[in-house]
Amino acid sequence: MTITFVGHGYVGLVTAAIFADLGNTVWVIGHTRGKIDNLKKGVIPIYEPGLEELVKRNVKAKRLLFTLDYDQAIPASKVVFIAVGTPPKATGEADLSVVFEVAEKIGKHLDGYTVVATKSTVPAGTNQKVKKIIETVKSDKTTFDVASVPEFLREGQALSDTLHPDRIVIGTESRQARDVMVELHKPIDGTFVLTNIETAEMIKYAANAFLATKISFANAIAQLSELTGADGIKVLTGIGLDKRVGSSFLSPGAGYGGSCFPKDVKALIAIARQYNYDFALLKDVEEINRQATSGIIMKAKKLLGGDLKNKSIGILGLSFKPDTDDMRDAPSIILVNAFQQDGAKVKAYDPIAMKSAQSKIKNVEFCKDSYSVATDADILIVVTEWNEFMQLDLQKIKNIMKQPILLDGRNIYDPEEVKKIGFVYQGVGRK
Ligand SMILES: NC(=O)c1ccc[n+]([C@@H]2O[C@H](COP(=O)([O-])OP(=O)(O)OC[C@H]3O[C@@H](n4cnc5c(N)ncnc54)[C@H](O)[C@@H]3O)[C@@H](O)[C@H]2O)c1
Numbered sequence: 036m037t038i039t040f041v042g043h044g045y046v047g048l049v050t051a052a053i054f055a056d057l058g059n060t061v062w063v064i065g066h067t068r069g070k071i072d073n074l075k076k077g078v079i080p081i082y083e084p085g086l087e088e089l090v091k092r093n094v095k096a097k098r099l100l101f102t103l104d105y106d107q108a109i110p111a112s113k114v115v116f117i118a119v120g121t122p123p124k125a126t127g128e129a130d131l132s133v134v135f136e137v138a139e140k141i142g143k144h145l146d147g148y149t150v151v152a153t154k155s156t157v158p159a160g161t162n163q164k165v166k167k168i169i170e171t172v173k174s175d176k177t178t179f180d181v182a183s184v185p186e187f188l189r190e191g192q193a194l195s196d197t198l199h200p201d202r203i204v205i206g207t208e209s210r211q212a213r214d215v216m217v218e219l220h221k222p223i224d225g226t227f228v229l230t231n232i233e234t235a236e237m238i239k240y241a242a243n244a245f246l247a248t249k250i251s252f253a254n255a256i257a258q259l260s261e262l263t264g265a266d267g268i269k270v271l272t273g274i275g276l277d278k279r280v281g282s283s284f285l286s287p288g289a290g291y292g293g294s295c296f297p298k299d300v301k302a303l304i305a306i307a308r309q310y311n312y313d314f315a316l317l318k319d320v321e322e323i324n325r326q327a328t329s330g331i332i333m334k335a336k337k338l339l340g341g342d343l344k345n346k347s348i349g350i351l352g353l354s355f356k357p358d359t360d361d362m363r364d365a366p367s368i369i370l371v372n373a374f375q376q377d378g379a380k381v382k383a384y385d386p387i388a389m390k391s392a393q394s395k396i397k398n399v400e401f402c403k404d405s406y407s408v409a410t411d412a413d414i415l416i417v418v419t420e421w422n423e424f425m426q427l428d429l430q431k432i433k434n435i436m437k438q439p440i441l442l443d444g445r446n447i448y449d450p451e452e453v454k455k456i457g458f459v460y461q462g463v464g465r466k
Pocket residue numbers: 041042043044045046047064065066118119120121133136137154155156157186187188189190294295
């Protein structure tokens with residue numbers, strides 16, 4: 036099948052490359068000449084494990100094609116995916132301006148019958164607006180349907196998530212559109228959830244809000260465990276083993292971040308507000324998340340005797356989670372700014388996100404590795420649980436630090452082992 040993706044970010048590029056690898060002819064439309072020229076050479080604008088190789092292979096096979104020109108891609112395509120960003124407005128609502136802008140461009144270039152499927156995360160009712168926009172600009176000779184096909188991939192494991200998703204949600208309002216979408220997704224190994232458009236749109240927000248709620252619940256239990264003397268990690272392991280609960284997303288830490296959870300929780304609160312429903316639960320989820328990040332700041336201050344002025348703080352990990360360079364809403368940004376405001380000097384290292392971090396945090400000494408961060412540091416704080424931090428020579432780290440204080444914001448170390456080496460250790464959820 037010939038298909039098009041508008042947008043080549045974490046969602047658009049990954050999904051396009053996978054569909055190309057499955058034998059489809061896939062056009063990807065961008066809006067920046069430099070990025071499209073690079074993509075044609077197989078140079079990708081984001082980091083995602085395995086993606087560059089997949090893109091290169093499919094570019095070489097001429098199944099993955101990049102363009103700035105809608106006329107080159109849209110008329111030939113049976114399915115056109117919208118995979119552009121939907122960032123939050125100041126009010127918390129999703130900003131849908133780019134979705135509507137590209138819908139108009141798509142509508143003007145349709146030829147024959149096409150399914151226009153939104154992959155971007157959008158509030159219920161958005162696809163109906165996309166439909167109206169296309170109806171007003173399309174030529175009389177063409178027919179189309181809209182569909183909602185929300186994406187659930189996780190950055191860092193996006194390729195396997197796209198090939199083996201837990202479910203494939205397809206929202207349509209015509210049998211023809213549903214059949215086309217099911218045929219396209221048939222080689223993908225996931226359970227189909229076939230539904231109407233509004234339900235599909237809502238599933239995505241409900242899923243992310245639930246996962247954020249689980250993380251905040253874990254952080255609240257961790258906080259309470261610290262106060263009561265319980266071992267919060269064991270408490271969460273103890274409940275996670277119950278199959279009704281499940282152990283994923285039950286790890287306490289520095290708070291959730293990234294391009295999805297913060298914005299989608301905000302957007303769902305805003306959607307609820309429009310219908311006069313006060314989603315108080317999600318407001319608390321946000322508040323607990325803020326406390327999880329500020330809890331790290333308070334612990335650092337306490338460990339350093341209450342004053343951060345001229346202290347050297349070493350940060351391990353900047354991206355919002357491992358295996359990605361995505362710095363959007365990363366807790367590290369809040370931490371670095373707070374430490375700097377209190378007069379501390381911040382050094383940092385991240386295996387992949389150093390370049391993307393440079394536009395988000397300033398006056399930071401970016402180091403070549405974890406040992407350079409630790410050298411002469413008063414405290415070392417693990418903010419992102421990259422695998423390589425689990426393999427560090429902690430004895431060496433202890434010897435090169437000014438003070439051997441380890442604040443483990445992701446609980447990656449065994450407290451007893453690090454204390455034996457001679458560190459003052461503090462995790463999250465353990466006294
Ligand atoms: N990143 C994730 O893990 C993830 C997972 C599931 C769903 N989503 C959702 O998918 C959508 C896209 O997210 P993302 O992370 O891929 O975003 P992104 O910022 O990485 O990519 C957005 C893409 O849109 C393109 N774009 C912006 N304006 C454009 C325009 N006028 N014309 C054409 N292209 C334009 C950008 O160039 C970029 O390629 C969002 O709604 C997001 O909530 C993201």
